[in-house]
Each structure stands twice: as C-alpha cells, then as structure tokens.
Amino acid sequence: MKIPLVDLKAQYDTIKPEIDAAIQDILDTTRFIGGPPVADFEAAFASYCEATAAVGCASGTAALHLALIETGIQPGEEVITVSHTFIATAEVVRMCGASVKMIDIDPHSYCMDPAALEAAIGEKTRVVIPVHLYGHPADMDPINEIAARHNLHVIEDAAQSHGARYRGRRVGSLAPLGTFSFYPGKNLGAYGDGGGITCRDSAAAERIAQLANHGRAEKYEHKIEGFNYRLDALQAAVLGVKLRHLDQWNARRREIAARYTELLADVTEVTTPQTADDVEAVFHLYVVQVPERDRVTEHLREHGVMVQLHYPIPLHLQPAYAHLGLHRGTLPVTEALAERCISLPCYPELTDEQITHTVSVLKDAVARVLA
Ligand SMILES: *Cc1c(COP(=O)(O)O)cnc(C)c1O
Secondary structure (H helix, E strand, O other): OOEOOOOHHHHHHHHHHHHHHHHHHHHHHOOOEOOHHHHHHHHHHHHHOOOOEEEEEOOHHHHHHHHHHHOOOOOOOEEEEEOOOOOHHHHHHHHOOOEEEEEOEOOOOOOEOHHHHHHHOOOOEEEEEOEOHHHOOOOHHHHHHHHHHOOOEEEEEOOOOOOOEEOOEEOOOOOOEEEEEOOOOOOOOOOOOOEEEEEOOHHHHHHHHHHHEOOEEEOOEEOOOOOEOOOEHHHHHHHHHHHOOHHHHHHHHHHHHHHHHHHOOOOOOOEOOOOOOOEEOOOOOEEEEOOOHHHHHHHHHHOOEOOEOOOOOOHHHOHHHHHHOOOOOOOHHHHHHHHHEEEEOOOOOOOHHHHHHHHHHHHHHHHHHHO
16 A cells, blocks of 8 residues: 555545636636636635735745735844744745744644743844644744734744634734745645735735735836735635635544544654644644654655655754854754654545554554664
C-alpha cells in the first residue's frame, strides 16, 4: 500500500462537478482578473473567518508582505517571529528593510512562547508575527496583551490554520491583520498560488487591496506605488467552491488526528501532538516526535508511507540566516523538535485503513531502530 502525504486528486474527485462548473463560468466570460468571483470569495472568506474584511492576493508570502507594509514598519526596525516556521514568515521582513528576531516555541503547542516574546522585545521592535503552526492556534491572548503593553502591531500567520478556533474565535480575527496561504496543499488550497489577508478595519482592507493592485484607485490612476499581488479569478472561483467544504474537511482532519493519537497511545517512544483545551485545531499536519528520526523516516518511505519533515532545519540555523549569528543551542525547544519531528499523512480523504497501515509501519520502524 502506498500512502501519499496529501492527495489532491482524491479531493478533486469528490467535488469535480462543482469545480468544473465554476472554472467553466470563468472561461465563458474570459474575465480572468478581478470581477465578481474575486469579490464574492473575499466576502465569503471574511465572513468565514469572522473578520470585517478580506483581501485576496497572489500567495501567502504576498499576504505577509502586504500586511507588514500596512503596519507602517520602517527600515531599521524589528519584527519578532518564531524560528520554527516556513521561511516565508521571515523572508518578508527583509523585503521591508527591517530585521527579524527569532524566538523559541512552547513545547506543547509548537507555537510562539509568550514568555520568550516578552523577553525579546527591544527598542526597535514594532511588529510580532505569531504563526498558527500545523493548524494549532498560537496562544493569542497573552501575545496580544504583551504586544499592547509594548505598542506592537500583531499579524497572525494563519497559512496553516484556516478555520481553527482559539477561545471560540476563528484565526484571522484574533489580531488586526491575519494572513493566509491558499497553496494547493493547505487546508483551503487553490489550483495554483493564492493568498489572503483578513482585516479588522475596512480602511486597512482598502489600502491593502490598492497596494496589491499597483496602487490603483481607477484603472490608470495610481495614488501610490504598489505591486502586482492580485488573486486571479480562476483561483478565486476554485476557492469559493472549496470554502463551502472546509468545515467538513477540517472535521475529518480532527477525526484522523484523534484516531492516530488513539492508535499510538501505547507507543511510549512516539510523542503525539497536544491540543490546548480552549482550542479547536484543524491539523494541517499531524506531527509526531520520534527517536532516531532519520532512520524512522527512511523506513516509512521504503514501505510506501510518504512522510515529510516540517521542518528539519530551523530558520535560525539556515545558511540564509547566518547573518543573525544564532548558533545551535540558542532556541532549544525549536532545535529538539526539528530533530525529532515527522509529519504523517493527514488529509480529509485519508481512509481508516490507510491510518491503521501508517501506524503499523511506524510501530515497526520505531521497534527496529530501537532494537
Ligand atoms: C505556506 C506558508 C506560507 C507561505 O505561503 P505561500 O502561499 O506558499 O507563499 C507562509 N507561512 C506559513 C506558516 C506557511 O505554511
């Protein structure tokens, strides 16, 4: 049995008539940029996220860049985020001429440790970007409280957590700005690149929309310089269809996670993910910690279970961030997780049989490396 990490074809098969009709509509009008599909999706996504407004854009990275510009960050100022994330979270900081400070995560949620945030704030700090990693929201109440006390802007990087809830509220509504990726493999994925920004303030949404579209007010009237960071109509149409299924898909992801955790309960060498009491996670990834991770990974792949590592090298130890001068030992929780994490196959169409098979191969792998 071969089990992929994600199976987008299996998902397409379940919604083919809806997707094909939505795409055909765009082809019939040949209106590929802007127009009702984009506006409709933005309104539906804002409402889904319990935000005032949402702006579609080209990618999760573009969303982060636009949100960071909206904070007014200036060259020489500083942004605090985690090292345990995808590089996009940090990349955009340098695009604004600012510098990034990377801090450690909480060992239970794998998200930003609020105590580490408080300790890292300096003279130049202006913005904090917590990441809702693997579909589990960061601990936003203390993060917002610390940020408010120090006059910092907060951007939620919600690229992996569409639909997750923290103390009853959806991610994307927990700070003034939230950013999303619609990369195909994300919980809400387009059929190409896409991203979005949720806003608490409709004036911010207007400024961001203008920036994403060459600073345009009218077609050839440019109030400011901007970017070509638009979400295209085909992607918006696909996303509009898929958004209607998202809650059901997320519920299935939670079911899969619960099943994995139950089947792995007696394997003391494997650490399963924890969900905080006041959180509804959406399991973009189901990440376990194992000893001898590289050998376990090799065994799983050799037996057809296509696991991945998120992420094997923390950002602060990447060559791209050598200039930060952070050496091994600086962020111990992040570094330990990077050495032990494996992401098991987790997507709504995964069958119970595939889950059982994955667990049995994992148990074999662990028994073998420890023998
Ligand atoms: C996927 C991802 C991004 C970047 O999104 P793209 O759409 O690939 O540009 C940013 N942050 C996190 C945490 C992600 O997982």
